[in-house]
Amino acid sequence: MPDPEIVQKGDVIVKVALTCICGSDLHLYNGYVPTMKKGDILGHEFVGEIVAAGPAVTRFRVGDRVIVPFPISCGACWYCKHELWSLCDNSNPNSWMMEHIYGDTGGGIFGYSHLYGGYAGGQAEYVRVPFADVGLEKIPDGIPYEQVVLLTDIMPTGYQAAVYCNINPGDTVAVWGCGPVGLLAMKSAKLLGTERVIGIDRFPDRLQMAHNQCQAEVLNYEEVDVAEQLQNMTGGRGPDSCIDAVGLEARGTGIEDVYDLVKQTLRLETDRASALRQLVKACRKGGTLSITGVYSGFIDKFPMGAIFAKGLTVRGGQAHVHKYLPHLVQLVAEQQIDPSSIITHRMSLEDAPEGYRTFVKKQDSCIKIVLKPEH
Ligand code: NAD
Ligand code: ZN
Structure with a gap:
């Protein structure tokens, strides 16, 4: 796939340091959410470094290490203003797909097919992240990526x-x-x-x-x-x-x-x-x-x-990640929690197919898999 580029003024491009396979990816993998298209990039749990920033981004600069929440939130709609971040009104242009059944659906999610906005996901070397000022959280110096990668979602x-x-x-x-x-x-x-x-x-x-x-x-x-x-x-x-x-x-x-x-x-x-x-x-x-x-x-x-x-x-419902992130980052920094203690498998992004097979069958005492892209 070609590397992503800045599309909107508030975008950043994140060079992925670590990304995970989630139980939610398995619903796509197993065909329960049949809205994938050829060429879609999976993955909604990723951390990394900002390598490019659009002209409207003010909170971050190139070189910052960041946590990216899995829901995409505009920060300006009624739902975002009421801290219902995963229900953002402006990040899922495809929500009409389910409106005839549900009335309305949630906001966009990275790498979660065309039901959730069709955004390219984080099981990749680089990702375009919209609304960067709204969602991202800086990783405090000295904290390794592995300790915060699970703060993106689970x-x-x-x-x-x-x-x-x-x-x-x-x-x-x-x-x-x-x-x-x-x-x-x-x-x-x-x-x-x-x-x-x-x-x-x-x-x-x-x-x-x-x-x-x-x-x-x-x-x-x-x-x-x-x-x-x-x-x-x-x-x-x-x-x-x-x-x-x-x-x-x-x-x-x-x-x-x-x-x-x-x-x-x-x-x-x-x-x-x-x-x-x-x-x-x-x-x-x-x-x-x-x-x-x-x-x-x-x-x-x-x-x-x-x-x-x-x-x-x-x-x-989907987690309102933005709401809990600052508190959870603080708990990690104070060593009150270490979510990385449940990571059992560390693999190269190249080996993702093997990772999916292992995770779906829960083989090899597998609990959580992190993938590392080669740059
Ligand atoms: P996982 O597939 O690793 O874990 C699911 C576990 O449920 C397995 O260990 C399985 O053995 C167990 N299980 C199956 N049937 C069971 C039963 N009848 N009784 C008890 N246990 C049973 O997945 P995960 O990564 O832990 O994710 C779990 C769920 O959380 C998934 O549905 C995922 O999509 C969802 N999820 C939700 C959000 C959210 O924002 N709400 C975010 C991330 C994941
Ligand atoms: Zn997930």
């Missing part, structure tokens, strides 16, 4: 998931999915003062990391009835908040829905169909469901009756 995502739980001291938070997002959601819930976190997954090494790094009690959903077990662990009430850090891995579209229906009819309900319904079933009355896993299209058989009867609060 650290603020996990943090927002925990914030949405409105944690009180003594609370129990259960987290479905001990992938990168789930792990950082558990760390954030602890940081925000929850007493207990319970992590749910099927991969032993992910459960092990949840136990070791997040002091989580863990459940393997292939071995126990999760909702029943959670109730037993919480005096029969259920967790105060339940975080979904699974998303479309649990629910596909089309043929998988039919398959799910058959499995349910035959009472063979297993993993892939059940995360969202388990959240509803397990949560205590009056509790909160914080849905940070990405869903698209229709997710049927969502038990609306139970949500109403139990008086549950449901929150979710």
